[in-house]
Amino acid sequence: MPHDEFPAGSVWLVGAGPGDPDLLTRKALRLIAAADIVFYDALVGAEVLALISGDAERVSVGKRSGRHSKDQGTIDTLIVAAALAGRRVVRLKGGDPAIFARTAEEVAACAAAGVAVRICPGITAASAAVAAAGSSLTLRGVARRLTFVTAHAQAGAPLDLDWGTLATPDTTLAIYMGRAAAATVSQQLVAAGRHPDTPVLVVVNASLPTERVIRGRLSALAFLVDTISATDPAILIVGEAMAGAPPTIGSAVAARTDRAIAAAHRPLTD
Known part of the structure; x- marks a missing residue:
């Protein structure tokens, strides 16, 4: 992946789609493979997680029906801190990041900290x-x-x-x-x-x-x-x-x- 598409210290919010890894976009595959750290949702399937580089850190931040491993404020803080530490950060979201995924809050947190953030859509x-x-x-x-x-x-x-x-x-x-x-x-x-x-x-x-x-x-x-x-x-x-x-x-x-x-x-x- 070109470094100008995913420079160190930046964040991509990536749509993992509904679960089938074959339904990931080609861009999503490239971003997942290039990440230094991946924060992933509970609904991201094991076959999609298997695409993460073995050198990358994986952090579960899933939410399922009131059982939250991390609250949204904590997730925002973790994403920003990883980017400010110079890491390539993927926030991997089930489905499409634009649909009921708290994306606006994560984008706002990155923007407030001066962290470059972009969105890769997925199948909802x-x-x-x-x-x-x-x-x-x-x-x-x-x-x-x-x-x-x-x-x-x-x-x-x-x-x-x-x-x-x-x-x-x-x-x-x-x-x-x-x-x-x-x-x-x-x-x-x-x-x-x-x-x-x-x-x-x-x-x-x-x-x-x-x-x-x-x-x-x-x-x-x-x-x-x-x-x-x-x-x-x-x-x-x-x-x-x-x-x-x-x-x-x-x-x-x-x-x-x-x-x-x-x-x-x-x-x-x-």
Whole structure:
């Protein structure tokens, strides 16, 4: 890698993608290989971490559902200190750094310390999720809008979203960190006018060999989420564009099973 692209004492925030190392960009591969120290998220998979140079230091700074190895202020301080010590720093983030990744705070911390910082984008979980399902986040004439939503609220705080806007039928919702709030999401969207039969996907371990695609409808969203392991990362996709996608290789049997589970959960009043 040219030294002017990654000089000593600088920081790159790198998108690690959804987990499959083959989905990393070529630039991300170069940056990871050239780093002196890598601060990585909990959702960065072992196969991606294996691409880090054996001479580089690895520091876990992962956050998973309230279990934080480092708070954000500490992460900012560690990144800046490593750069000021003259090291080539990679901050490796699951998915894309621009989507619900606290990137702005890390950029601001670097800028305040006079540290050069740049961003290498990655494939976000929503894109990998619909690829696993053989679907699309948008659909001509049906899903004209795409909204990324985080359903993670601060401890003790209600999930305060613009439910009326999110409930419009031509919108696809990609809901990150939505496992714990699945029941609230379902109830609030239906109360705001979204049809209970709106198709949904729950995609677990998107892009990995263990990926699983669960199909159902909005009214059963909480039940669908309850069928997956609490330790597996999942993303929720809501919208008419999720209807009728063909099964993908390796997921056909699981999809049939998941549809049967969802059907069995239908209220008797339907």
